[in-house]
Amino acid sequence: MQLKRITVPALGAVAILGTLLAPVSTAADTTPQAGGASMPATVSAAAAVPDCTELDKRLPALAKAAAEDEALAACDAPAAEEEAAAQLRTPAAKELLAAGPCATAPNKGWKFTSRGRACNPESRLINVRNVRTGRLVGQLYYLSVGMIVAKNDSLTWDQTVSMKKTGGWGRIAGTSVYGVGRCASADKCTTLFTNFPMQRMGEGRTNEGQWKMRSTIDKQGKERGKGQNRATAVFFNPGWVGVAQHDLTSASVRCDSIRNMGRGGMGAGCVLPEYWPTMTEMKQFPYISQGIRKVQRVGPHHYGRKTGANPNPLVYTSNAGIRKANNEAACPASRPRPPGQTCDEYPFASTLQGASRTQWPDWGWRWVPKNENDRQGYQIRTFYDNNRILNGDRFWVDAG
Amino acid sequence: MAAVTAQIEIDHGQYLLEGDAGPVDFSFTGFNGLVASVGPDGQVTDGGVWGVVSTGMRSGSLKLTVQVLDAPPLPPSAADHERYSEIVEVSLALDGRAAGVFSLPEETNPWEPDEDGDQEPPRTARDVFPRFSGAGPGPYRVRVHARGRDASRDGDTGAEEHLILVWAAPIGTETVFRATDQCGASLRH
Numbered sequence A: 001m002q003l004k005r006i007t008v009p010a011l012g013a014v015a016i017l018g019t020l021l022a023p024v025s026t027a028a029d030t031t032p033q034a035g036g037a038s039m040p041a042t043v044s045a046a047a048a049v050p051d052c053t054e055l056d057k058r059l060p061a062l063a064k065a066a067a068e069d070e071a072l073a074a075c076d077a078p079a080a081e082e083e084a085a086a087q088l089r090t091p092a093a094k095e096l097l098a099a100g101p102c103a104t105a106p107n108k109g110w111k112f113t114s115r116g117r118a119c120n121p122e123s124r125l126i127n128v129r130n131v132r133t134g135r136l137v138g139q140l141y142y143l144s145v146g147m148i149v150a151k152n153d154s155l156t157w158d159q160t161v162s163m164k165k166t167g168g169w170g171r172i173a174g175t176s177v178y179g180v181g182r183c184a185s186a187d188k189c190t191t192l193f194t195n196f197p198m199q200r201m202g203e204g205r206t207n208e209g210q211w212k213m214r215s216t217i218d219k220q221g222k223e224r225g226k227g228q229n230r231a232t233a234v235f236f237n238p239g240w241v242g243v244a245q246h247d248l249t250s251a252s253v254r255c256d257s258i259r260n261m262g263r264g265g266m267g268a269g270c271v272l273p274e275y276w277p278t279m280t281e282m283k284q285f286p287y288i289s290q291g292i293r294k295v296q297r298v299g300p301h302h303y304g305r306k307t308g309a310n311p312n313p314l315v316y317t318s319n320a321g322i323r324k325a326n327n328e329a330a331c332p333a334s335r336p337r338p339p340g341q342t343c344d345e346y347p348f349a350s351t352l353q354g355a356s357r358t359q360w361p362d363w364g365w366r367w368v369p370k371n372e373n374d375r376q377g378y379q380i381r382t383f384y385d386n387n388r389i390l391n392g393d394r395f396w397v398d399a400g
Numbered sequence B: 001m002a003a004v005t006a007q008i009e010i011d012h013g014q015y016l017l018e019g020d021a022g023p024v025d026f027s028f029t030g031f032n033g034l035v036a037s038v039g040p041d042g043q044v045t046d047g048g049v050w051g052v053v054s055t056g057m058r059s060g061s062l063k064l065t066v067q068v069l070d071a072p073p074l075p076p077s078a079a080d081h082e083r084y085s086e087i088v089e090v091s092l093a094l095d096g097r098a099a100g101v102f103s104l105p106e107e108t109n110p111w112e113p114d115e116d117g118d119q120e121p122p123r124t125a126r127d128v129f130p131r132f133s134g135a136g137p138g139p140y141r142v143r144v145h146a147r148g149r150d151a152s153r154d155g156d157t158g159a160e161e162h163l164i165l166v167w168a169a170p171i172g173t174e175t176v177f178r179a180t181d182q183c184g185a186s187l188r189h
Helices: A012-019 A052-065 A081-088 A092-095 A286-298 A321-329 A368-386 B079-081 B151-152 B184-189
Strands: A072-078 A110-112 A117-130 A135-149 A157-168 A174-185 A189-195 A207-215 A224-225 A229-236 A241-247 A255-257 A269-271 A341-345 A366-370 A396-399 B004-010 B014-018 B035-038 B052-054 B060-068 B086-092 B100-102 B141-147 B160-169 B175-179
Touching: A052 A072, A052 A117, A072 A229, A072 A241, A081 A092, A081 A117, A081 A135, A092 A135, A092 A157, A117 A157, A117 A241, A135 A255, A135 A269, A157 A174, A157 A229, A174 A207, A207 A224, A207 A229, A207 A255, A286 A341, A286 A366, A286 A368, A321 A341, A341 A368, A366 A368, A368 B014, A368 B052, A368 B184, B004 B014, B035 B086, B035 B141, B035 B160, B052 B086, B052 B141, B052 B184, B060 B100, B079 B141
Parallel strands: B060 B160
Antiparallel strands: A072 A117, A110 A117, A117 A135, A135 A157, A157 A207, A174 A189, A174 A229, A189 A207, A224 A255, A229 A241, A255 A269, A341 A366, B004 B060, B014 B052, B014 B100, B035 B052, B086 B141, B086 B175, B141 B160
16 A cells, blocks of 8 residues: 655644644754655644654544555654663664763763763654554664763854664654754754754664754853753654654753953853862862861761762852852951961852851861962862853862 | 052952963962962963962952053152052063953852843953053063052951052063062062
């Protein structure tokens, strides 16, 4: 039996599906066709299925509207744990994940491996059903690894995805995938390009897609703003009614022109604020690090210590009034000072956990050699600059 | 060019003279006790890529005057020697149009522009004090004067004042015109 093309489904089915909120492409997101394939590059919102629970609900309506006895529809879903585990043992999976931070348990969302990098390994499948009988007539298993790269000295950031079919059965031959993506109007970003043309899925091939975004904050204007690439993978097969799709939306990337302006060569840049970096620079200062370790050990909140039952990060504040109050509470200038020593405090005055807002022994002070204290100031600032720490950002301190 | 006098926020007993060069650690070896010109290796040098001024106070703010000159000034006068306990001149090779004085925090008050974008961003040292590029691309000769560091260190807020003169000049060795306060003595070893 000849399977009809995507434009065939009866108007009734299209109208029913039209109630879906499908973030699939409009004309503006048209992606170039690889090799001049004759598949349509744009898909109307009406023809997309957000996930498999939705498809199950719509089968009766699709069956009524289907012109063919053997109309097929597909949807995308996460693989179950046992299936995912089996998939990770395939050679295709090993090739795609290789070594590295992305070789973690899949389907747990974006994993932040540093202040500028995140990855999202996913183990998924596409279910193909006979619309009339509801019977499962095919499954395509695939692995998808998404990556985000943000740079602390650049207002552009990148998202990539690599997909590999790892197995399947039934009515899946001829399946292709392509991608679309854009920043939403509320996002402080714009898409510079999308490069995820329609491409066949097959064992032995890796399907690749990439997007480049630029922050729309004012490069010189002391601004901060977040954005996400609202991306989607669209799975197409001429034998299916409509398409299946999977949301690939990026984690939030935050860019700013507040830090590092006019000094240090960095200028405006971007980070992944959900990653809370660890300051290790204090280890080189013997007296200071001893003081920090003590407060982290004896203070009931163990501020800044990443390990333990209920870790409490430090929270940076750009409020000069709070800094001043913290300094004065921990290290009043009137305190008689031994020669060559200055007062050191922890948590840092530039945090909401400083002495004016915290109860002893969750904060502490001690005399440390002046040049150790002066160098510490510079090291703290370098950590803040490199990690683009802004008001409200969380971080840890590992003092050894 | 006009001098600008304003408060600069002090943290960890210092403020900075910076341009495009990236931040680097600082070894106090050979420090004259007031202003260091620091090379990419973190050592005191002539024509360093960034500079640091040591203050008497550990934190707070002090009154700073910065004046960018068209031509080299005369050596410090008798009145200057009377007024300031420390006067030191160093050479700095700072790149970039925004090169000049920066505070350590260089960020003040949480700020988000309102919907109309009307709210003014807070002003930091970079906004307030004249940039050295007013004297050209450099290298720069920087003469730092300080008074009241000892009193400030002992808790007398308002005692400490600094004056910085900047002009374009070839790189030269540091000149210590005057070094008489206890802060400086304890830093020079």
